[in-house]
Amino acid sequence: MRPGLLVRFLAVLGLGLVPTLATAQEARPADVLVSRQLAESENLTVGSVVRLATDAAGTRAREFRIAGIYEPTPDPARLGQVPRSVRLHLPDLLEMTRPVDVPAGAEYVSSVNVALVDPKDAGQFAKDVNARLPGVLALPAGEAAGSAGPFRVLERFHLAIAVVTIIAATVFLLALSIMLVDERRETVGVLRLIGLPVRRILVQILLEGLLVAGVGAIFGLILALLSEQLINQFFQWRYDTALVFVRITRDVALTCVAIAVPLGASATVVASWALLRRGGLRLARR
Amino acid sequence: MNAIGFAWRSLVRQPARAALGILGVAAVGALLFDMLLLSRGLIVSMQDLLDRGGWDVRVSAGELPGSGLRISDAVDTAEAISRLPSVQAALVMRAATAQIDRASGQPLRASFQGATMRSADPAGSRLRAPWTILRGRDAEGADEVVVDEKIASESRLEPGSEITLRASCVGDLEALPATRLKVVGIAEFPFQTTNETTTGGTLDALKAACGGNVGTEADLILVTSTGDADETAAAIRTLLPEIRAATNTEVVGRLQQTGFTYFRQISSVLTTVTVSFAVLLITVLLTVSVNQRLGEIAALRALGFSRVRVVKDVLSESALIVGIGGLLSLPLGLLLASGLDRILKGMPGIPVALHFFVFEAQALAIHVALLMATAIIAALYPMRIVSTLPIAATLRDEVIG
Numbered sequence: 257m258r259p260g261l262l263v264r265f266l267a268v269l270g271l272g273l274v275p276t277l278a279t280a281q282e283a284r285p286a287d288v289l290v291s292r293q294l295a296e297s298e299n300l301t302v303g304s305v306v307r308l309a310t311d312a313a314g315t316r317a318r319e320f321r322i323a324g325i326y327e328p329t330p331d332p333a334r335l336g337q338v339p340r341s342v343r344l345h346l347p348d349l350l351e352m353t354r355p356v357d358v359p360a361g362a363e364y365v366s367s368v369n370v371a372l373v374d375p376k377d378a379g380q381f382a383k384d385v386n387a388r389l390p391g392v393l394a395l396p397a398g399e400a401a402g403s404a405g406p407f408r409v410l411e412r413f414h415l416a417i418a419v420v421t422i423i424a425a426t427v428f429l430l431a432l433s434i435m436l437v438d439e440r441r442e443t444v445g446v447l448r449l450i451g452l453p454v455r456r457i458l459v460q461i462l463l464e465g466l467l468v469a470g471v472g473a474i475f476g477l478i479l480a481l482l483s484e485q486l487i488n489q490f491f492q493w494r495y496d497t498a499l500v501f502v503r504i505t506r507d508v509a510l511t512c513v514a515i516a517v518p519l520g521a522s523a524t525v526v527a528s529w530a531l532l533r534r535g536g537l538r539l540a541r542r
Numbered sequence: 543m544n545a546i547g548f549a550w551r552s553l554v555r556q557p558a559r560a561a562l563g564i565l566g567v568a569a570v571g572a573l574l575f576d577m578l579l580l581s582r583g584l585i586v587s588m589q590d591l592l593d594r595g596g597w598d599v600r601v602s603a604g605e606l607p608g609s610g611l612r613i614s615d616a617v618d619t620a621e622a623i624s625r626l627p628s629v630q631a632a633l634v635m636r637a638a639t640a641q642i643d644r645a646s647g648q649p650l651r652a653s654f655q656g657a658t659m660r661s662a663d664p665a666g667s668r669l670r671a672p673w674t675i676l677r678g679r680d681a682e683g684a685d686e687v688v689v690d691e692k693i694a695s696e697s698r699l700e701p702g703s704e705i706t707l708r709a710s711c712v713g714d715l716e717a718l719p720a721t722r723l724k725v726v727g728i729a730e731f732p733f734q735t736t737n738e739t740t741t742g743g744t745l746d747a748l749k750a751a752c753g754g755n756v757g758t759e760a761d762l763i764l765v766t767s768t769g770d771a772d773e774t775a776a777a778i779r780t781l782l783p784e785i786r787a788a789t790n791t792e793v794v795g796r797l798q799q800t801g802f803t804y805f806r807q808i809s810s811v812l813t814t815v816t817v818s819f820a821v822l823l824i825t826v827l828l829t830v831s832v833n834q835r836l837g838e839i840a841a842l843r844a845l846g847f848s849r850v851r852v853v854k855d856v857l858s859e860s861a862l863i864v865g866i867g868g869l870l871s872l873p874l875g876l877l878l879a880s881g882l883d884r885i886l887k888g889m890p891g892i893p894v895a896l897h898f899f900v901f902e903a904q905a906l907a908i909h910v911a912l913l914m915a916t917a918i919i920a921a922l923y924p925m926r927i928v929s930t931l932p933i934a935a936t937l938r939d940e941v942i943g
Contacts, residue, residue, distance in 0.1 A: 393651075406889050406890065408888075409885065409886060409888045409889040410889075412885045412888070413882060413885050413886055416881065416882055416885055417573065417812065417882075420569060420572070420573050420878060421573065421819075423569050424566055424569035424570045424573065424819075425819075427562050427565045427566040427569060428562070428563075428566040428823040428827070430562050431558075431559050431562035431563050431566060431827055432823075432826060432827065432830065434558055434559050434562065435559055435827070435830045435831065435834065436830065438559075438834070439830075439834060487811075491807065494803075494807065495803070495804075530558075
């Protein structure tokens with residue numbers, strides 16, 4: 257690993273963080289990045305010099321200069337925990353955390369991220385590393401990304417809730433359709449008596465159903481788009497995170513329309529079918 | 543005939559629409575009930591899980607047990623805690639990562655929990671292990687371990703079998719020599735997660751497995767108090783101000799502020815959405831139903847039914863739809879909760895014994911109260927229609943129409 261390369265090692269060190277004044281005469285301290293949340297809670301700004309130590313007593317504390325403030329990658333597994341973290345250059349981190357009896361260069365790191373020329377080789381590469389380096393575990397990024405797990409589980413959870421909601425909405429829709437069709441019983445009876453075949457009336461009802469369901473679906477999407485921003489703003493404020501909670505994508509919108517429109521139209525037709533099986537005279541009778 | 547009886551006959555007269563309305567309420571009610579179970583489910587379940595072990599104070603170096611920080615000089619610290627008059631027992635726990643060699647295939651990755659099995663007093667009385675033995679006996683010696691069911695089934699182990707284990711107490715992936723250990727029991731580990739396998743043994747066994755490279759640190763000290771847990775935790779904090787002592791309730795309180803908030807929030811949002819959805823749909827159902835029966839209602843008024851009486855009829859109809867639907871929603875909700883619980887337990891890092899949906903009388907009471915409010919609010923508009931209905935004009939319109 258190249259020295260000086262800023263790698264993703266979070267120094268969660270129980271840091272004794274003390275802003276100090278640096279004089280121009282002193283050697284420039286090494287650079288670090290601090291998370292936005294830490295910067296806000298400790299009033300740190302770019303250019304501030306802080307002292308970092310691995311324990312609360314401040315043993316072997318070193319000065320660092322804040323080179324930047326970063327937004328931590330949102331992690332759903334750590335939702336609710338304010339990420340107060342500092343990113344150091346790897347040699348600086350090793351220098352600070354190395355036990356006194358361990359010579360420089362003999363430290364260990366918890367993980368090494370490898371970028372392959374062809375990402376498709378990840379599986380084979382991991383197998384080769386595992387075979388050649390006993391005691392080291394290599395995993396393709398897809399398998400190692402444990403943080404992706406909660407996303408997948410939450411997706412399944414939300415899908416299950418959506419299915420229950422759709423079932424409930426369908427039942428209500430059927431009940432409403434039956435009532436609305438019943439309201440038009442006499443009109444349908446008259447149409448039958450003047451000679452319109454059942455199929456013609458059904459087509460008309462289907463078209464009406466499609467129109468109503470389409471308008472309803474579009475209204476629902478507009479409502480969802482308007483609430484998307486509100487929901488995201490509320491939860492981002494609530495958890496102090498950049499995580500996006502609701503995103504109405506093109507696929508989501510199309511899926512909604514693809515479910516809502518046929519469902520609405522079908523409900524109207526199903527509700528009408530029982531009515532249309534009756535004779536015209538019976539329907540028109542008061 | 544009273545209002546309820548009259549409303550019942552109105553519903554029975556239109557069985558299809560009544561059945562669909564009730565089914566709709568049942569489905570929405572089931573979702574509402576589940577959201578109420580979810581709102582406190584994790585907290586109740588975690589409290590139960592913590593209390594089940596019999597240890598009522600947890601001592602750790604970090605804000606929460608399992609934060610990764612370790613207590614130094616753990617055995618001496620536990621002894622000092624044991625000497626407090628309010629402490630009955632103190633047990634030291636240390637976890638390490640391990641690999642169990644298998645005859646074929648990749649080694650099995652597991653965590654190794656080491657615990658002091660005897661108290662520090664001269665009599666050395668046996669301490670309650672932080673796991674439950676299912677078969678065989680508990681580990682006593684430095685060459686004995688207990689394993690969970692998953693390891694036992696995947697490696698075909700039974701009490702009396704032997705395993706080759708490589709444990710690492712310092713770094714995650716140290717290369718260490720293998721250690722032969724005897725499996726003396728199959729155990730259940732309360733905080734074991736769904737994607738985890740666990741072995742347990744004495745601190746000496748852990749030390750042996752780690753090649754002696756274990757130090758004097760520990761992850762956690764579990765304490766049983768003789769009486770009040772709050773007083774014991776306070777006594778420990780006074781004795782050892784540099785470490786954190788928290789009762790089970792305090793641990794749950796801290797988790798409530800961090801890890802569990804998402805599900806509480808999602809439960810609140812979905813409860814609000816579900817109730818609004820139910821109110822809107824029942825209002826529409828009742829309004830359409832009332833509008834179709836305006837002539838009938840006007841006739842009843844003309845026959846002598848009072849305004850209050852027709853209002854009561856509408857309210858009763860709403861109460862019947864919501865009441866029957868609400869009753870059906872309970873078994874449906876419990877069924878749905880078990881399915882949703884299974885889905886959520888697929889989340890990494892969730893203990894197998896932890897549940898997201900837990901039944902509580904309080905949740906049921908809120909469910910009933912919300913449904914009652916739904917029945918009343920949904921009936922408000924149709925009640926207004928029937929109460930302000932002009933009798934003569936409606937009857938005339940009905941005849942002309």
